[in-house]
Amino acid sequence: xxxxxxxxxxxxxxxxxxxxxxxxxxxxxxxxxxxxxxxxxxxxxxxxxxxxxxxxxxxxxxxxxxxxxxxxxxxxxxxxxxxxxxxxxxxxxxxxxxxxxxxxxxxxxxxxxxxxxxxxxxxxxxxxxxxxxxxxxxxxxxxxxxxxxxxxxxxxxxxxxxxxxxxxxxxxxxxxxxxxxxxxxxxxxxxxxxxxxxxxxxxxxxxxxxxxxxxxxxxxxxxxxxxxxxxxxxxxxxxxxxxxxxxxxxxxxxxxxx
Numbered sequence: 001x002x003x004x005x006x007x008x009x010x011x012x013x014x015x016x017x018x019x020x021x022x023x024x025x026x027x028x029x030x031x032x033x034x035x036x037x038x039x040x041x042x043x044x045x046x047x048x049x050x051x052x053x054x055x056x057x058x059x060x061x062x063x064x065x066x067x068x069x070x071x072x073x074x075x076x077x078x079x080x081x082x083x084x085x086x087x088x089x090x091x092x093x094x095x096x097x098x099x100x101x102x103x104x105x106x107x108x109x110x111x112x113x114x115x116x117x118x119x120x121x122x123x124x125x126x127x128x129x130x131x132x133x134x135x136x137x138x139x140x141x142x143x144x145x146x147x148x149x150x151x152x153x154x155x156x157x158x159x160x161x162x163x164x165x166x167x168x169x170x171x172x173x174x175x176x177x178x179x180x181x182x183x184x185x186x187x188x189x190x191x192x193x194x195x196x197x198x199x200x201x202x203x204x205x206x207x208x209x210x211x212x213x214x215x216x217x218x219x220x221x222x223x224x225x226x227x228x229x230x231x232x233x234x235x236x237x238x239x240x241x242x243x244x245x246x247x248x249x250x251x252x253x254x255x256x257x258x
Contacts, residue, residue: 001096001108002119003137004045008038008078008094009112010133016085016113034085035059038078038094046074046096053098056247058210069241072100075213081186090114091185097213102239107217109187117143118191120221126194148223148256149196155179159189159198168204176200176253190215193256194222201254202229209240209247219254226254 015034039059046055054067057076067073074096079085081092090113097107109118112133120126129143158178160169173181182198189201190212216226216238227234229251238252 001098001106002117004042005094005096005108005110006117006131006133006135006137007045008041009110011041012038012079012085012092012094013112013133016088032079032085035079039076042076042078042094042096046076050074056210058208061208061210061247066247069099069243071102072098073241075099075104075210075240077187077208077210077214080211081188084185089185091188093186093188095187095210095214097210097217099213099240102241103237104213104217104220104240107214107221109191109214109218111186111188114188116188116191118146118194118218119143120194120218122217122221124221126218126222128191128195146195146222148194148219149199150257151199151255153177156199157182157197159184159192159201160203166204169202172202172204172253176202187211187215190219190226190254193224193254194219196256199256202252203254204229204251207249207252209242209249212238212249212252213240216254219256224254224256226252229253 012034036059039057053072053074054069055074077095079092080095085092094110097104106121115130115132117129117131126146127143128146131139154177156178157180158173159182184192192198193201226238228238
């Protein structure tokens with residue numbers, strides 16, 4: 001998963017530095033050649049190394065290609081933060097997660113423009129490394145461990161979307177006791193909490209499973225948690241394989257340490 005994320009990041013950056021075109025999908029979200037080529041690369045790689053494990057991937061799902069998933073499957077968002085990619089903020093990521101029995105157990109989040117790689121396995125820990133596009137997996141294995149920080153009630157640092165912030169989110173941040181705010185794009189929000197640079201990431205807006213699986217795995221591997229948030233209450237861990245919902249997520253709150 002690390003190797004494929006690094007290769008996809010290099011492919012994305014080769015397009016990022018050009019005058020690329022964009023299209024609008026049926027759901028109104030943008031898509032570029034980088035999304036499509038990165039997904040093709042990742043899918044081919046996963047098929048080679050784990051041919052018996054199905055893959056739920058964003059662009060394939062948008063084209064109606066949704067396999068029977070079962071209890072174990074990969075989740076792929078080849079380019080999370082396409083808006084950030086188009087506006088060239090650098091806050092976009094490659095995301096690959098492994099789901100078992102509805103829970104993310106391993107994940108890789110790579111921000112190639114920022115040259116930051118996060119990865120983690122629940123029960124084994126989470127890690128971060130500064131690594132440039134084009135590097136290989138051997139370079140990534142020198143990563144440093146990361147853990148969430150202990151929560152200070154009434155003095156929380158929140159991280160929230162740069163592109164999708166709402167009045168409802170502002171109200172919840174106040175309710176949670178957030179006194180400082182760090183904006184970020186894509187799944188990097190999960191990673192900032194995992195790295196101990198923020199305490200909480202609330203998301204009161206639509207997300208899809210491929211948007212969150214890898215980031216949730218990294219955060220939970222670092223000691224954090226991600227809970228669904230419905231009816232003004234946290235209702236338990238955010239789960240996966242929600243075919244009946246079309247694989248979209250309820251609102252959620254991602255936490256660092258307790």
